[in-house]
Structure formats: structure tokens, C-alpha cells
Amino acid sequence: MKPALSPRLVLAAFAALLVVAPLALPAFYVTLLNYIGLYAMVALGLVLLTGVGGLTSFGQAAFVGLGAYTTALLTTSAELPGWLSWAGGSPWLALVVGLLFTVVVAFLIGKLTLRLSGHYLPLATIAWGLSLYFLFGTMGFLGGHTGLTGIPPISLFGYELRQGEEVYYLIWLFVLAGVLTTSNLLDSREGRAIRALKGGMVMAEAMGVDTARSRMVIFILAALLACASGWLYAHMQRFVNPTPFGLHIGIEYLFMAVVGGAAHVWGALVGAGVITVLKQWLQDLLPQLFGTSGNFEVIFFGVLMVLVLHKARGGLWPIVVSGFKRFVPVAVQRQVVDRDAQALPRRELPAAGSLLLEAKAVTRRFGGLLANNNMSLEVRAGEILALIGPNGAGKSTMFNQVSGVDTPTSGEVLFLGESVVGKGSRTIARMGMSRTFQHVRLLPTMSVLENVAIGAHMRGTSGVLSAAWRMDRAEEARLLAEAARQIERVGLGEHMFDEAGSLALGQQRILEIARALASDPCLLLLDEPAAGLRYKEKEALGDLLRKLRGEGMGVLLVEHDMDFVMGLVDRVVVMEFGEKIAEGLPEDVQRDPAVLAAYLGGED
Amino acid sequence: MDFQIALILGQDGITNGAIYALLALALVLVFAVTRVIFIPQGEFVAYGALTLAMIGNNVFPATAWLLLGAGIAVAALDGLGALRAGQARKLPRVLAVNVGYPLAVIALLRLLPLAELGLAVQILLAMLIVVPLGPMMYRIVYQPIAEATVLVLLIVSVASHVAMVGLGLLFFGAEGYRTPPLSDARFDLGSLSISGQTIWVVAASIVLIVALALFFGRTIYGKALRATAINRNGARLMGIPPALAGKLTFLLAALIGVLSGVLISPITTIYYDSGFLIGLKGFVAAIIGGLASYPLAAFGAVLVGLLESFSSFWASAYKEVLVFTLIIPVLVWRSLTSHHVEEEE
Numbered sequence: 001m002k003p004a005l006s007p008r009l010v011l012a013a014f015a016a017l018l019v020v021a022p023l024a025l026p027a028f029y030v031t032l033l034n035y036i037g038l039y040a041m042v043a044l045g046l047v048l049l050t051g052v053g054g055l056t057s058f059g060q061a062a063f064v065g066l067g068a069y070t071t072a073l074l075t076t077s078a079e080l081p082g083w084l085s086w087a088g089g090s091p092w093l094a095l096v097v098g099l100l101f102t103v104v105v106a107f108l109i110g111k112l113t114l115r116l117s118g119h120y121l122p123l124a125t126i127a128w129g130l131s132l133y134f135l136f137g138t139m140g141f142l143g144g145h146t147g148l149t150g151i152p153p154i155s156l157f158g159y160e161l162r163q164g165e166e167v168y169y170l171i172w173l174f175v176l177a178g179v180l181t182t183s184n185l186l187d188s189r190e191g192r193a194i195r196a197l198k199g200g201m202v203m204a205e206a207m208g209v210d211t212a213r214s215r216m217v218i219f220i221l222a223a224l225l226a227c228a229s230g231w232l233y234a235h236m237q238r239f240v241n242p243t244p245f246g247l248h249i250g251i252e253y254l255f256m257a258v259v260g261g262a263a264h265v266w267g268a269l270v271g272a273g274v275i276t277v278l279k280q281w282l283q284d285l286l287p288q289l290f291g292t293s294g295n296f297e298v299i300f301f302g303v304l305m306v307l308v309l310h311k312a313r314g315g316l317w318p319i320v321v322s323g324f325k326r327f328v329p330v331a332v333q334r335q336v337v338d339r340d341a342q343a344l345p346r347r348e349l350p351a352a353g354s355l356l357l358e359a360k361a362v363t364r365r366f367g368g369l370l371a372n373n374n375m376s377l378e379v380r381a382g383e384i385l386a387l388i389g390p391n392g393a394g395k396s397t398m399f400n401q402v403s404g405v406d407t408p409t410s411g412e413v414l415f416l417g418e419s420v421v422g423k424g425s426r427t428i429a430r431m432g433m434s435r436t437f438q439h440v441r442l443l444p445t446m447s448v449l450e451n452v453a454i455g456a457h458m459r460g461t462s463g464v465l466s467a468a469w470r471m472d473r474a475e476e477a478r479l480l481a482e483a484a485r486q487i488e489r490v491g492l493g494e495h496m497f498d499e500a501g502s503l504a505l506g507q508q509r510i511l512e513i514a515r516a517l518a519s520d521p522c523l524l525l526l527d528e529p530a531a532g533l534r535y536k537e538k539e540a541l542g543d544l545l546r547k548l549r550g551e552g553m554g555v556l557l558v559e560h561d562m563d564f565v566m567g568l569v570d571r572v573v574v575m576e577f578g579e580k581i582a583e584g585l586p587e588d589v590q591r592d593p594a595v596l597a598a599y600l601g602g603e604d
Numbered sequence: 605m606d607f608q609i610a611l612i613l614g615q616d617g618i619t620n621g622a623i624y625a626l627l628a629l630a631l632v633l634v635f636a637v638t639r640v641i642f643i644p645q646g647e648f649v650a651y652g653a654l655t656l657a658m659i660g661n662n663v664f665p666a667t668a669w670l671l672l673g674a675g676i677a678v679a680a681l682d683g684l685g686a687l688r689a690g691q692a693r694k695l696p697r698v699l700a701v702n703v704g705y706p707l708a709v710i711a712l713l714r715l716l717p718l719a720e721l722g723l724a725v726q727i728l729l730a731m732l733i734v735v736p737l738g739p740m741m742y743r744i745v746y747q748p749i750a751e752a753t754v755l756v757l758l759i760v761s762v763a764s765h766v767a768m769v770g771l772g773l774l775f776f777g778a779e780g781y782r783t784p785p786l787s788d789a790r791f792d793l794g795s796l797s798i799s800g801q802t803i804w805v806v807a808a809s810i811v812l813i814v815a816l817a818l819f820f821g822r823t824i825y826g827k828a829l830r831a832t833a834i835n836r837n838g839a840r841l842m843g844i845p846p847a848l849a850g851k852l853t854f855l856l857a858a859l860i861g862v863l864s865g866v867l868i869s870p871i872t873t874i875y876y877d878s879g880f881l882i883g884l885k886g887f888v889a890a891i892i893g894g895l896a897s898y899p900l901a902a903f904g905a906v907l908v909g910l911l912e913s914f915s916s917f918w919a920s921a922y923k924e925v926l927v928f929t930l931i932i933p934v935l936v937w938r939s940l941t942s943h944h945v946e947e948e949e
Contacts, residue, residue, distance in 0.1 A: 050755070054753075054755065056755055056758065056759065058762065112932055112935050112936055113935055116935060116938060119641055119754050119755070119758060119895075120891070120935060120938070122641075122755070122758055123641065123887060123891060123931075124931060124932075124935055126884065126887075127884070127888070127928040127929070127931050127932075128928070128929075130884070130924065130928050131924070131925045131928045131929055134922070134924050134925045135925060138921040138922065138925075248766070251762055251766060254759065254762070255763070258759060290774060292774075292777070294770075294773045294774070294778065295770065295773070296770055296773070296774060297770075298766045298767065298769065298770040299766075299767045299770035299771055299774070300770075301763070301766060301767070302763045302764060302765070302766040302767025302768070302770065303763075303767055305759070305760070305763035305766075306745055306760055306763050306764065306767075309749060309752075309756055309759060309760050309763070310748050310749060313752075313756070
């Protein structure tokens with residue numbers, strides 16, 4: 001086997017190519033590369049938003065317009081209002097104003113739409129993308145449909161970037177900075193929270209992640225990337241008009257992200273490159289072919305998009321990578337676990353025997369169905385309580401009431417003496433309750449280590465900016481070390497760097513326990529942890545739970561495996577038809593006639 | 605503004621609102637049954653109107669070629685599927701339906717003296733050409749990825765919309781057309797003069813809405829669609845093929861689109877790309893109904909129509925902005941009434 005190249009070297013080679021390109025290429029191609037860079041920045045925001053976060057915007061072009069028009073207005077207007085006069089004349093100050101303005105606008109739009117279920121956001125972006133475009137065209141001080149002219153070039157240390165190949169370096173510096181900060185961000189505590197948005201929101205909230213905040217973060221970041229692209233565009237073109245900020249261009253940006261590979265930061269570059277070059281070529285070719293002029297390339301793009309989504313939903317980037325690796329082996333980068341990282345501070349566990357969780361007369365109705373009726377139970381520190389019952393007895397519903405995933409119709413749930421009804425799973429998680437799910441909720445394409453690290457999310461504090469600029473590494477090492485410790489504790493050490501989705505179902509359940517433990521809880525809620533485990537694995541799980549109990553943790557367990565339950569737990573609560581039918585020591589409950597009737601069918 | 609103008613604007617608003625209501629109903633229906641956010645709904649409006657205009661101008665409508673092309677694509681997909689399943693005897697039927705029908709329509713268009721036909725026959729011809737594009741589109745574009753997320757389906761919708769607008773430019777050119785009104789009559793009610801077209805639009809909308817209600821309430825296919833909308837997997841287990849439900853829904857959506865085009869093109873000049881904005885207004889209405897409630901969507905449609913006509917009087921430059929920002933208060937209201945964090949599909 002040939003020696004593998006390090007990814008850093010490949011990146012350096014790419015950067016070197018970028019530096020040489022304008023020296024070797026004719027001006028036409030430099031201009032094309034400039035456009036590719038500008039589009040790639042916007043597409044990069046969409047990768048973050050769509051491919052990673054599962055949100056979509058067709059309105060990114062409007063944010064580009066926001067950046068372009070802000071700088072156009074500030075650098076050309078002779079009479080700015082007094083409070084803005086400090087920002088006049090300088091493109092760099094205009095960039096700052098534009099970015100701030102974009103944050104405000106994106107924040108407001110995000111507040112309105114991000115809390116809604118997925119498809120409202122894209123529809124809303126179509127609406128405001130259109131509205132902003134019409135506003136650019138109708139507002140007098142923005143020059144109407146003719147736009148604004150006479151925008152000065154950007155100057156850097158007194159040197160004006162007038163020519164295409166001069167702006168080129170600035171554009172690609174921005175692009176690379178965008179790509180690097182985005183990949184840094186994704187490989188961090190905040191990044192894991194962002195990557196959990198697509199298909200893991202309930203789980204992430206239960207691990208203490210504020211998913212609404214994470215959505216807002218990527219929405220604003222995507223808008224900022226678009227705004228910066230607009231700023232560069234305005235100073236490259238030296239004039240702006242509404243056309244490049246319309247909805248159809250917003251749609252084209254999304255095409256770039258999807259065609260390139262919406263789940264990969266480099267996919268944005270590939271997509272921007274492919275679509276821009278194709279567009280150039282088709283705009284020459286098609287009108288000749290059809291004999292009339294018009295934007296016929298959109299037919300081709302539309303069909304291309306449908307084909308990509310049918311045949312290669314991951315886009316071109318994965319194909320490019322596997323093709324490249326066939327010729328040039330590139331080393332796989334693995335996360336590094338620093339065993340010497342300082343351990344995270346631990347919560348002080350309540351004294352053994354003290355009351356942790358108390359549910360009083362909890363009732364939950366779904367329409368006419370009474371899923372939980374007048375359910376009460378309590379869990380103390382240092383005890384394992386099993387909640388058992390036939391299928392459909394309402395055990396998982398009860399779990400959801402207690403953990404804040406759902407809100408009871410009536411009744412009271414106290415955790416550590418505080419009422420938690422209606423508080424939401426995130427708040428409850430912060431108080432020290434952690435859980436696993438009956439239907440495993442993992443992020444299958446992330447490694448086991450990263451999945452467990454999500455559990456430790458709320459034990460870290462570093463934010464988006466420090467992640468983007470790698471000032472979070474000390475804390476990140478501590479989080480990963482903690483995750484690794486919990487993985488080894490539950491016996492999954494050899495799978496640490498495997499994809500979580502590649503594990504057997506039983507192992508995935510154990511992984512969920514490691515993730516719950518990584519949040520340093522005082523009460524652990526386990527929903528059928530032994531399902532799908534082999535005998536030896538069950539024994540190991542039993543030992544682990546006994547050990548946790550010994551350390552003073554409280555455990556509430558839903559389980560069907562009676563052998564496993566009866567040999568392990570301290571007390572049992574039995575449910576049937578949403579109600580408690582028995583409670584007590586395992587041996588007493590096993591003899592209870594009502595329980596026997598529920599499980600085996602009673603005599604009428 | 606005096607009362608007189610308000611009456612005229614109100615009449616305009618209700619007329620357009622009735623058409624938006626039809627589109628909103630189609631959008632809600634398509635979303636409920638297939639989870640597709642059907643952005644190309646507007647293109648069916650434009651294709652319907654412009655195909656009718658072509659026929660009226662004695663020009664061979666190029667959409668017929670699209671029908672043939674789409675038919676060949678469907679025949680290829682279904683034919684290959686049948687061959688792979690070892691059911692070669694299905695081939696003649698697949699070919700007859702998907703290639704034979706378009707060829708028959710093309711022959712009809714070549715033989716008939718298009719401009720001399722009555723308006724009703726012309727409308728029927730336009731429907732024969734454009735409506736089958738709906739189910740064909742479902743077969744080609746959506747059926748292979750029917751299980752994908754709402755987001756992927758939406759992106760596919762936008763891609764299809766973009767392609768259809770490009771094709772529309774190719775077929776119809778950049779020029780706009782109006783079609784003759786369905787009725788030239790005018791009725792005077794005191795100071796108010798109501799055009800026959802308005803009555804046609806409102807009456808046709810109401811008839812269609814009632815017909816749809818009967819279809820969903822009384823017929824087995826309508827009930828099958830409702831069942832699919834409520835629970836796709838459950839419906840499949842009860843023997844309702846999801847592909848059939850999808851095609852039927854798209855047939856209805858295309859039918860509603862073409863009829864809306866026929867109704868609106870005497871009122872507004874329709875260009876190859878006009879459908880999008882018209883469809884989007886249907887969307888605003890559908891969003892008011894939460895993409896789920898038919899009566900709320902219809903109410904929203906009338907609201908959109910009225911807002912549009914009154915804002916075109918007060919601030920015509922901001923007409924579109926006002927209509928599309930209407931969804932913001934609606935979204936605020938919706939976001940205030942939804943609480944729990946839920947998983948996307």
C-alpha cells in the first residue's frame with residue numbers, strides 16, 4: 001500500500017493551486033473563479049443550514065443583497081443620517097455595518113420562523129426573499145431597478161483592489177476562512193449540537209441542548225456568509241441592482257449546495273464551481289440550440305437537481321472524494337482522545353435514601369385515550385425502581401411525563417423537591433435527570449465517541465465563536481476524555497471510533513446509557529435497556545447498574561425481561577391500562593394476584 | 605376612496621381570492637396525501653392558460669410535445685419495471701396509455717381547425733393536454749423518492765418548478781396572453797356592476813369545492829385519499845397503493861391548476877412565469893390553514909385576494925410585498941401555538 005497523504009497536505013496543495021491560478025489563467029477564467037468564490041460562500045452557509053442542520057432557505061440571495069446594498073449605500077451616499085455618518089465612505093466599516101444589520105434581520109426572521117416545523121421555514125424564506133427583492137426594486141434611495149453605481153473598490157493597506165485578479169485573492173481568502181471556521185465549528189461541542197438538529201432534536205433536548213438556539217446560530221451564520229459575499233460582490237462589480245438578489249438566484253444557491261454535496265463544507269465549493277461553469281456554458285449553447293434567447297439553462301438545472309436527488313442524494317462531493325482517494329490515498333483523520341485531560345467537575349450526588357423523583361397522581365389523556373391514570377411513584381437516591389407492565393400499559397408515556405418530553409394533563413412531578421411539570425426536557429436534564437430512549441435515538445453517521453460527547457454537552461460552556469477559532473480545545477479535550485471514560489465504563493471501548501449506526505441494536509442501547517452517564521446525572525431513566533442484549537451483555541449491564549446504585553445514583557427502569565429485573569431492582573411498580581396495580585419488593589409483586597392476572601390472564 | 609371604489613376592489617379581491625382558494629385546496633390536498641409541497645402548482649395554471657391561448661390563436665400548443673415526452677419517460681420507467689418483474693404482457697397497456705394517448709392528442713390537434721372551435725371545446729383540449737402531465741410528473745419526479753423527507757421533496761418541487769418555467773419560456777415565448785372571457789354579460793346591482801366572468805369564477809370555484817367535498821366524502825377513491833392523508837402506512841396495509849394515491853392527487857391538482865388558469869387568464873395577462881406568484885398566493889392561503897385545514901385555507905385565500913386588490917389601490921408598488929408579508933403574523937401566531945420540540949420526518 002502506498003503511504004497515505006495527510007489531509008493537511010492535500011489542503012495545502014489546493015491552497016497553492018489557488019495562489020498560482022490567476023498568474024497562469026486568462027482574465028476570463030479569473031473572473032469565473034471570482035464568481036465561484038462568491039457563490040461558494042453563500043452555498044457554504046446553505047451546507048451548514050440544509051445539509052447539516054436540516055433547515056432550508058431559498059432566500060439567501062436576499063441576504064447577499066442586504067450586504068451588497070448596505071455597502072453600496074454607505075460608500076456612495078453623500079448625505080448619510082448623522083448617526084450613521086461615521087460609517088460612510090469606507091468599505092470595511094460598511095462591512096461591519098452590513099454584518100451587524102444582517103445579524104439583526106436574520107435574528108428577527110429566525111425568531112418568527114425557526115420554531116415552526118421544517119417546511120414553514122423554506123416557505124417563509126420564499127416569501128421574504130421575494131419581498132426583499134421587490135423592496136430593493138421599489139425603494140427610491142436604493143436606486144430602483146437601475147440600482148446604485150460608483151461604488152469604490154476595496155482598499156487594503158492603502159492599496160486599491162481594482163482588477164479582477166486583485167479582488168481574487170481577497171475573495172478566496174474569505175472563502176477559505178469561511179470553510180475553515182465552519183469545519184472548526186462543526187468539530188466542537190456546539191457543532192455536535194448543530195449536527196444533532198437533523199433527526200436528533202428530541203434526544204438533543206434531553207441532553208440539555210438548546211436546539212432553538214442552535215438553529216438560530218446556523219441561520220445567522222449562513223446569513224453572515226451570504227452578506228459577506230454580497231459585500232465582496234458589490235465592490236468587485238462596482239454597481240448593484242436588484243437582479244442578482246432575486247428568488248431564482250436564491251434557488252440557484254440551494255442547487256449549488258445540494259449538487260455539490262450539502263453535508264460537506266467542501267461540497268459548497270464543488271457545487272458552486274459546477275453550477276457556475278455549467279451556467280456559463282449552457283448560456284452560450286442553449287439559445288443557439290433553441291434559436292431564441294432566454295434563461296433556458298434553468299431547465300437543465302432543474303432536471304439535474306431532480307436527478308441528483310434521485311440518484312446521488314449526497315451530491316457530488318462524496319463521489320469526488322472516493323474518486324480522488326482511488327488515485328491518491330489520504331489518511332483518515334480521527335478524533336484524538338487526550339487521556340491526561342483534566343476531569344470535568346462532578347455534581348454532588350444527593351445522600352443515599354433521599355427522595356429524588358416523586359410523581360403524584362399523574363394523568364395523561366390523548367383525546368379519549370387515558371394513557372396514564374392517577375399514576376404515582378417515587379425514586380430515591382441509591383435505589384433501582386423497575387416500572388413493569390404488559391405492552392401498552394403506558395410505561396413509556398409515564399417516562400415522557402417524568403422527563404419533560406411530554407406534559408401531563410394533570411398531576412404533579414417533583415424532581416429534587418421542585419416541580420418540573422411543563423419545564424421541558426432541557427431544563428430537567430440540567431437539574432440532573434438523564435435518560436435513554438425505547439427506540440434508540442442516536443446520530444448514526446457520527447462516531448460513538450461524538451454521540452456520547454453530546455451527553456456531556458451541558459458540562460461545557462465554550463460557545464460558537466471560540467469553537468470557530470479553536471479557542472475551545474482545552475475544554476473539548478476534557479469533554480471527549482469524559483465521553484471516552486463513559487464508553488469504556490459500559491464496555492464499548494473497542495467501538496469508540498466506529499459509526500454509531502454500525503453497532504448492533506443491543507450495543508446501541510448501551511451507547512445510550514453511556515451518553516446519559518456523560519451528563520453526570522443523579523437520576524437515570526432507562527427505557528428497556530436490556531432489550532436485544534445477549535446473556536453476557538445483560539450480566540455486564542446488571543453489574544454496571546449495581547455499581548451506579550452503589551455510588552448513590554437513582555435508577556428508574558422500564559423493562560420486559562423479568563429475570564433481569566427481579567434479580568436486580570430494589571422495588572417494582574406494576575402498571576396495566578395506564579394505572580398502577582401493584583407496588584413493592586420484587587418477590588412480593590411476583591406473588592400479587594392482580595399482577596399474575598395482568599400477565600397471565602386472570603380467572604373471571 | 606369612496607364606497608364605489610371599495611365595491612370594485614372588493615369584487616376584484618373576491619374573484620382572485622376564489623382562484624387562490626382553489627389553488628390552496630389543491631396544495632393542502634397534495635401536501636396531506638404525499639407530503640409534497642407542490643411549488644409547480646402555479647406552472648399548471650400558466651400552462652393551462654397559455655395552452656388555451658395557443659389553441660385560440662390557431663397555434664399548435666407545444667405543451668403537447670411535453671405530454672409526449674413525459675409519456676415516453678413514464679412508459680420507459682414503467683416498461684422497464686414491468687420487464688424486470690417479468691411481466692412483459694403489461695407492456696402494450698403501458699405503451700398505449702403513456703405513448704398512444706399523447707399521440708392521439710397530437711393527431712387531434714393537427715386535424716381540428718383549432719381557432720374555429722367553441723371556447724368550451726378549446727378548454728377541453730387544453731385540459732386533455734395539460735392535466736395528464738400531473739400524474740406523469742408524479743410518476744417521474746416524486747414516486748421514486750416518495751419516502752424522502754419533506755425537505756428533499758420540497759427541493760425537488762422547486763427544481764421541477766424551475767425546469768417547468770424554463771420550458772414554459774421555450775414553449776410560449778416571453779409574450780403574455782389573455783384568453784377570451786367565459787361570458788361577456790354584465791349585471792348591474794344598484795351602483796355595482798358585476799361582470800359575467802366574476803360570476804363564472806366564483807360559481808366555478810364553489811362548484812369545484814363542493815364537488816371535491818363530495819368526492820372525498822362519498823367516493824371510494826376520495827376516501828382512499830383521505831385515508832392516505834391520515835396514515836400512509838395504515839392505508840397501504842389496507843390495500844391502497846401509495847403510488848395510486850399520489851397519481852390521483854396530482855391529477856386533481858393539475859386539473860385544479862388548469863381550471864384556475866382558464867378562469868384567471870381573461871382577468872389577468874398570463875406570462876410563462878406568472879404561475880409562480882399566483883401559486884404562491886395560494887400558498888399563503890394554505891399556510892393560513894396550516895397546510896391542513898381546508899376551510900381556513902379558503903378563508904385565507906379570500907383574505908389574500910382582498911389584501912391584494914386593496915393594496916394595489918393604496919400602494920401598488922408594494923402590492924406583492926404586502927401580500928407576502930401577510931404570512932408573518934400568521935407564522936407568529938402558529939409559532940405561539942406550537943410548543944413541544946418535535947422531530948422532523
